[in-house]
Structure formats: C-alpha cells, structure tokens
Amino acid sequence: MKCHYACGSAEHALHRRAFLESAVTGSIGAVGLGGILTGTRTIADQLKTGHKQVLNIFLHGGVSQLESWDPKPNTDTGGPFRAIPTSVPGVHICELLPHTSKQMHRLSIVRSLDTKNNNHGRGVVEMTTGRKQTPGTDYPHLGAVAAKALIPETFSLPGHILVRQSPGKRNIESKFHKAAYLGPRFASMAIYDAKPPAFGGESDSITAEADQRRNAFRKRVNDRFAARRRTADTEAYNFSFDQARELVAQRHVFDVTRESAADQERYGMSPFSTHCLLARRLLEHGVPYVQLNHADYDTHHENFNFHIEQLGEFDLPFARLVADLADRGMLANTLICVMSEFGRTPKINKTYGRDHWGTAWSVLLGGTGIQPGAVIGKTNENGTAVVEREVDHGHIFHTILQAAGVESTGEFQIGGRTFPIADPARGSISELLA
Amino acid sequence: MTDAVPVKVDPQKTSLSLEYKLSRPLTACHWEPNSRFVFFGAEDNLIHRFDVSSRTVISLAAHDSWVRSFGSSLDGEVLYSGGYDGRLGFWPAAADKPDPIHMIDAHQGWLRAIAVSPDGKHIATCGNDLRVKLWDVAAGTLVKEFKGHKSHVYNLTFSQDGSSLVTCDHKGVVNSWTVDSNEPRQLLTVKALHGYDTTFRADIGGARCIALRSDGVQLALGGISNVTNAFAGVGETAIALVNLADGKLDRILQSKDKTKGTMWGVAHHPSGFWIGLSGGSGGGWLTFWTGDADHEFFKLKLKNDGRGMSLSHDRTQIVVAHADMHLRTYALHGAT
Numbered sequence: 001m002k003c004h005y006a007c008g009s010a011e012h013a014l015h016r017r018a019f020l021e022s023a024v025t026g027s028i029g030a031v032g033l034g035g036i037l038t039g040t041r042t043i044a045d046q047l048k049t050g051h052k053q054v055l056n057i058f059l060h061g062g063v064s065q066l067e068s069w070d071p072k073p074n075t076d077t078g079g080p081f082r083a084i085p086t087s088v089p090g091v092h093i094c095e096l097l098p099h100t101s102k103q104m105h106r107l108s109i110v111r112s113l114d115t116k117n118n119n120h121g122r123g124v125v126e127m128t129t130g131r132k133q134t135p136g137t138d139y140p141h142l143g144a145v146a147a148k149a150l151i152p153e154t155f156s157l158p159g160h161i162l163v164r165q166s167p168g169k170r171n172i173e174s175k176f177h178k179a180a181y182l183g184p185r186f187a188s189m190a191i192y193d194a195k196p197p198a199f200g201g202e203s204d205s206i207t208a209e210a211d212q213r214r215n216a217f218r219k220r221v222n223d224r225f226a227a228r229r230r231t232a233d234t235e236a237y238n239f240s241f242d243q244a245r246e247l248v249a250q251r252h253v254f255d256v257t258r259e260s261a262a263d264q265e266r267y268g269m270s271p272f273s274t275h276c277l278l279a280r281r282l283l284e285h286g287v288p289y290v291q292l293n294h295a296d297y298d299t300h301h302e303n304f305n306f307h308i309e310q311l312g313e314f315d316l317p318f319a320r321l322v323a324d325l326a327d328r329g330m331l332a333n334t335l336i337c338v339m340s341e342f343g344r345t346p347k348i349n350k351t352y353g354r355d356h357w358g359t360a361w362s363v364l365l366g367g368t369g370i371q372p373g374a375v376i377g378k379t380n381e382n383g384t385a386v387v388e389r390e391v392d393h394g395h396i397f398h399t400i401l402q403a404a405g406v407e408s409t410g411e412f413q414i415g416g417r418t419f420p421i422a423d424p425a426r427g428s429i430s431e432l433l434a
Numbered sequence: 435m436t437d438a439v440p441v442k443v444d445p446q447k448t449s450l451s452l453e454y455k456l457s458r459p460l461t462a463c464h465w466e467p468n469s470r471f472v473f474f475g476a477e478d479n480l481i482h483r484f485d486v487s488s489r490t491v492i493s494l495a496a497h498d499s500w501v502r503s504f505g506s507s508l509d510g511e512v513l514y515s516g517g518y519d520g521r522l523g524f525w526p527a528a529a530d531k532p533d534p535i536h537m538i539d540a541h542q543g544w545l546r547a548i549a550v551s552p553d554g555k556h557i558a559t560c561g562n563d564l565r566v567k568l569w570d571v572a573a574g575t576l577v578k579e580f581k582g583h584k585s586h587v588y589n590l591t592f593s594q595d596g597s598s599l600v601t602c603d604h605k606g607v608v609n610s611w612t613v614d615s616n617e618p619r620q621l622l623t624v625k626a627l628h629g630y631d632t633t634f635r636a637d638i639g640g641a642r643c644i645a646l647r648s649d650g651v652q653l654a655l656g657g658i659s660n661v662t663n664a665f666a667g668v669g670e671t672a673i674a675l676v677n678l679a680d681g682k683l684d685r686i687l688q689s690k691d692k693t694k695g696t697m698w699g700v701a702h703h704p705s706g707f708w709i710g711l712s713g714g715s716g717g718g719w720l721t722f723w724t725g726d727a728d729h730e731f732f733k734l735k736l737k738n739d740g741r742g743m744s745l746s747h748d749r750t751q752i753v754v755a756h757a758d759m760h761l762r763t764y765a766l767h768g769a770t
Contacts, residue, residue, distance in 0.1 A: 076458060
C-alpha cells in the first residue's frame with residue numbers, strides 16, 4: 001500500500017503526538033502513519049488524560065462461569081462447589097477463588113454474556129476483536145487497537161505484548177494477535193514461558209562508535225530511499241529495525257528474574273504466577289497492552305477436578321497482581337479484563353464435564369474507568385439463560401476501550417478509508433463505566 | 435450383621451435386578467452390612483437411603499455439597515458420609531428420620547474417601563488438603579493426621595489386620611502408614627494411573643476406586659490410563675494390582691478392547707475374581723477378571739455410565755450409581 005506522507009524524511013517526520021495535535025487544530029490535512037481517530041475525541045485528547053493501559057487475561061478453552069464468577073450452588077447445574085462471600089457485600093463467587101474474592105471491591109462482574117457461539121476459534125476471534133467473525137474479513141485484535149490508541153509518543157517498546165506458555169500439540173491459543181488494517185507494528189510481540197526475547201545483544205566484534213556510524217549510514221540510505229519510494233512496508237521495516245534496537249537496549253524490561261525473590265515467592269511458582277509478575281513489570285514500564293494467556297479450561301471431562309487445578313493456579317497470582325497494581329497506584333490507569341472464548345454448559349455431562357456454552361456466561365472487568373464492585377446483568381436460577389442486561393463481545397470491546405479512555409465509537413482512517421474502531425452496532429455497558 | 439457366606443455366583447449370568455430413578459445424576463453408593471439399605475449420593479447435596487424391602491427412599495440433609503463416599507459401622511447402625519464440602523457425617527443408619535450424630539469439618543476442600551478399620555473402632559479419611567486423617571468413631575474425634583502426600587489424596591483402605599493404612603494420590607503415589615508412624619512408607623508410584631497432558635497442561639489420574647483382595651495380600655487401584663486427551667477423557671479403563679508385601683506392581687487389568695473411560699469401582703469377590711465398574715466415552719461396563727490374566731473373562735454392558743459401586747454383604751448383588759439418575763442393582767447369579 002502506497003502511503004501519503006506529509007514528510008518523507010525520518011529526521012523531519014512529525015512526532016506522533018505532534019502529528020495528532022496538528023490534525024486536531026487543522027494544520028495538517030494529510031493522513032498520518034496509520035490513520036487517525038475521528039469522532040468526538042481524538043487520541044491526542046485522550047493522551048492528555050493520562051497514560052492508560054490494558055491488562056487482558058484470556059482463560060483459553062472456556063472457563064466455567066459456574067466455577068468462577070456466577071456460581072449456582074445447590075441447583076441442578078451448580079456442581080459441587082460452594083459460593084463464598086467477597087469483599088463486596090452481597091456478591092458471591094466460587095470457592096475456588098478465595099484470594100480473588102478479597103479483591104472484588106476493585107473488580108466488577110458482567111454476568112450476562114450471550115455470544116451465541118460454541119466454537120473455540122470463532123470465540124477467540126470474536127471476544128478479542130469485538131466483532132462477529134466474517135469470512136474474508138480481518139479485524140484488529142483488542143491489543144492492536146489498544147496499542148494504537150494508547151501508546152505514548154515517546155514509548156519505544158512494542159505496545160502490544162502477549163505472554164503465554166509454549167504451544168502444545170493441539171493448542172488453540174493464538175500464536176500472535178493480528179493487527180489487520182492497523183498495520184504490523186501493532187501486532188503482538190509474544191513472550192513464551194516468561195523468557196525474554198532472544199536478543200543478540202551488542203556484538204563483541206564491533207565498537208559502540210562503529211555501531212553508531214553504521215546506524216547513521218543506514219538512516220541516510222533509508223531517508224534517500226524513502227524520499228522517492230516510501231511505502232507502508234518500508235515504514236514497517238524501519239520501525240521494526242528501530243524497535244529491535246530499543247528492545248536490545250531495554251531488554252531488562254522483559255527480565256522477570258529482576259523482580260525480588262520476595263515477590264517471586266508471593267506470586268508463587270507456577271508458570272502463570274511468573275507471567276503475572278512479568279505483567280506487573282511490563283505495565284510498570286509503560287507497555288500499553290499486555291495479555292496473559294492461561295490454558296486450559298476446555299473441561300469436557302471432569303470439569304470440577306480440572307477447575308480445581310487450573311483456577312488453583314490462577315487465583316493467588318491474579319489476586320496478588322490486582323492488589324499490587326492498586327497499592328502502587330497503577331489501577332487508576334490500568335484496565336483489567338479476564339475473559340474466555342465462551343463459558344461452559346450448565347448441564348453436567350456423564351463424565352462430570354461441562355461442554356461449550358456461549359449462551360449465558362461471565363467476564364470480569366476492573367480498574368480504570370470501571371465502577372468497582374459492580375455486578376452487571378443476571379442469569380436465571382440455574383444459569384441456563386440471561387434474564388437481565390444481555391450483552392455480547394461487541395459490548396465488552398466497547399466497554400474496555402471506553403474505560404481506557406478511547407472513544408470506541410470513533411473511527412480509524414487508514415489510507416483514505418474509514419474503519420470504525422469497534423462494532424458500530426454495539427455500544428459500551430455505560431452503567432459499568434465510572 | 436451376619437457373616438457373609440458366599441453363595442455360588444456365576445458372573446457370566448450377571449443381570450439387572452432392580453432400578454430406581456432419582457431426579458439427579460448419582461455420584462456414589464453403598465450397601466450397608468445388614469443389606470437393609472443402600473445409601474447413595476447424587477448431584478443434589480443429599481444422602482438418599484433406599485430401603486431394599488419396601489423400595490422406598492428417604493433423604494438425609496446436612497452436607498453442603500455432593501456426597502461422594504460412604505462407610506458403615508460393623509453392625510451397620512452408623513453410616514459415615516464424606517462430601518465435596520470436606521465434611522464427615524455420622525448418621526443413625528436405620529432411624530426413621532435420621533439426623534446427623536456428628537458433622538465434622540474434616541478436610542479443607544473435598545473429602546474424597548472413607549475407610550473403616552477392620553475392628554470398626556476407627557475410620558480414616560483423605561482429601562484435597564493432602565491429608566490423611568484417623569478418627570475415633572465412638573467419640574467422633576480426630577486421633578491423628580498423616581502428612582506426606584504432595585497431591586490430592588484420592589483413596590485409601592486399611593490393611594486386612596488394621597495395622598496400617600494404604601493411600602493413593604492424584605499422581606499415583608501409593609503410601610503405607612502404620613497407625614503409630616508419622617512418616618509414610620512409599621510403596622510405589624503407579625505410573626499407569628497418572629499422566630500429565632502437555633497440551634492442556636493438567637494432571638489426570640489417581641485411584642478413583644480401591645479394594646483389597648479377599649486374602650488381604652493384594653491391593654487394587656482403579657482409574658484411567660494411557661490418556662491421550664485429558665480434557666475429553668480419552669483414556670483406557672485400568673486396574674493396577676499391587677502386592678502389598680513388597681510394593682511391586684503385579685499386573686494391570688484392562689479389557690481386551692481397551693475400553694475408553696475411567697474405572698470408578700472395584701471389588702474382590704471371595705469366589706476369586708475381581709469386579710470393575712467403568713464409565714466414560716466407552717460407556718458403562720461391569721468387567722470381571724480372574725486376576726491371573728491381564729484381560730477379562732466376562733464383561734457386561736450397562737445401560738449407562740457407572741460412577742460408583744458397592745458389593746452386597748452376601749456378595750450376590752452389585753449396586754451401581756449411574757450418571758443417568760438411576761440406582762441399579764445387578765444379581766451375580768442370574769435373574770432374581
């Protein structure tokens with residue numbers, strides 16, 4: 001795609017924030033690097049309100065809402081677990097989440113998702129793009145949208161980081177998150193098993209001075225090329241090169257072993273514990289969007305045994321992370337979401353399993369822009385249907401962005417085309433917004 | 435209670451002898467020693483008492499979750515119940531309207547199994563808190579707590595002379611504890627009964643059922659083996675036979691067709707054969723082995739998946755808790 005740049009030189013390129021501010025005042029009429037937001041507020045306006053961040057925790061396979069956020073004890077569908085009180089009077093969650101229960105005054109539950117889907121792949125796509133999956137159409141992942149909208153102008157690291165375990169043989173987790181029309185710079189950078197990316201580091205065979213000269217030469221050649229034949233692809237290559245240099249320079253950001261031994265012990269020893277601690281570190285270093293994947297919850301067989309195991313890994317480090325973000329004043333600027341591709345059937349099958357269920361399930365939200373301690377929506381007595389405030393992936397997508405200060409009803413303008421930021425047929429859950 | 439005098443049975447004539455339907459799927463069942471009642475649990479937090487002669491049911495309420503394990507005093511007058519709520523109940527088994535004698539918060543998390551000592555003076559329990567506990571039944575008090583397992587303790591039984599307890603955990607670790615010891619003696623790890631699914635990143639395994647051979651020399655541990663997909667339950671039913679004297683694995687009992695599912699019940703018949711109850715993707719089966727060969731000499735297809743099994747005191751009937759809300763009994767000597 002040929003781009004229309006206001007200036008062909010990297011040296012003279014406007015800073016992103018300056019560009020956006022100029023766009024607002026009308027001093028620049030051209031379309032910028034990746035397009036701009038239009039609507040009631042612009043990114044420039046939004047950035048003035050503070051550096052917002054998003055932490056999304058994706059429980060792959062479909063966590064059971066009945067064993068987490070919407071327990072129905074002593075009903076035909078309730079299963080063997082009890083509900084426990086939380087730090088919010090009158091709000092109960094499953095007994096498998098004792099540590100999280102003490103953080104619920106900082107979090108809120110949406111108990112009324114009906115996403116009308118029981119397919120893993122489609123569920124992942126729809127929950128993370130906020131759109132109905134349509135053949136031949138790619139929408140950007142929530143992380144790409146958040147990164148594009150929230151990344152500070154001076155921020156030189158990737159804005160969209162995915163932390164996950166190494167893939168298994170039949171793994172259904174995303175390998176990376178697509179940025180679609182937002183461009184590759186907003187696609188995810190994946191960190192596997194909390195190991196820092198394989199940086200090459202500085203070469204022993206070249207001095208720092210020689211490296212600087214070499215880089216200056218590269219820039220001169222690039223500029224000359226860009227003056228005549230600049231494209232979105234060349235821009236992405238240049239961006240990747242610059243970002244790689246920054247990654248090397250700031251590799252400590254990804255090194256979770258630099259966290260104190262006390263903190264590592266507080267979070268626990270499981271891989272997800274380490275991932276939560278790494279998430280805290282990445283957020284502290286300003287990464288706009290961090291996603292942790294925790295797998296796996298696809299419990300068609302022995303749902304209850306496996307939820308003890310999986311939520312047993314999730315509960316403590318997640319609760320520690322929420323508490324730490326609050327204690328450090330970061331929750332005021334960080335949106336937290338815990339989602340899956342769907343929930344699990346209220347009906348318990350003959351092998352004590354629960355199957356796929358997109359008809360009535362829950363998502364957890366909290367932090368910046370979200371009313372704390374709220375419960376939105378309701379399911380019926382045994383959790384088989386939504387009876388109050390039905391919402392879907394589109395509403396959740398809008399709500400996350402708006403809570404993070406992004407006007408989700410706005411549009412991206414990319415290469416002269418207009419792309420709604422979120423599904424125009426949906427809106428935020430306004431009563432959940434602070 | 436009367437001493438069991440095994441009548442002549444013919445497993446190959448095993449047939450359905452009784453059905454009772456509840457409104458919820460069943461979780462466990464227990465034939466008390468006097469054969470008056472079958473107690474069973476269901477997905478409803480209640481204990482149901484089925485009167486064998488009148489074929490009527492009353493329900494006992496006190497647990498705060500499903501009931502998964504039972505035991506009886508030697509005279510059959512006290513029922514012991516264990517629940518997913520971690521509580522241990524003592525009940526007057528034959529009372530018109532039984533109220534609990536004791537309800538004890540016995541374990542943090544699920545209480546998975548109960549065993550009654552041969553002299554009837556103690557019961558032992560195990561659960562998700564990694565603990566094995568010994569209780570005085572007369573006083574309803576804790577006598578001793580055994581620590582040593584590193585994963586959920588799934589099942590247990592007393593040795594035939596009552597001097598020790600044998601326990602098996604989620605990862606197939608089998609420990610033996612003498613009553614006056616503090617440390618376990620690890621007999622073995624039954625690798626066939628545990629797997630870690632690297633795709634789903636979860637452990638699956640453990641003894642879902644346990645029994646001693648009638649002579650007390652051999653231990654049977656039943657569960658799921660050769661799991662290829664933990665979250666879909668794709669694995670094969672299996673029973674591991676362990677020699678208690680030397681802690682060696684004697685044999686793995688499986689079915690010739692490698693039935694898919696989990697072994698949920700096991701018992702040894704004094705006539706000299708093992709009985710296994712299974713459920714899962716391969717359906718419900720009662721399977722019979724001599725113990726001298728890996729494969730069965732007979733298996734009976736059931737109407738639905740089994741989740742729990744108990745042998746009547748006279749050893750002529752098997753009662754099965756089914757997932758399709760039915761309690762069914764099967765006569766071992768043909769139709770009655």
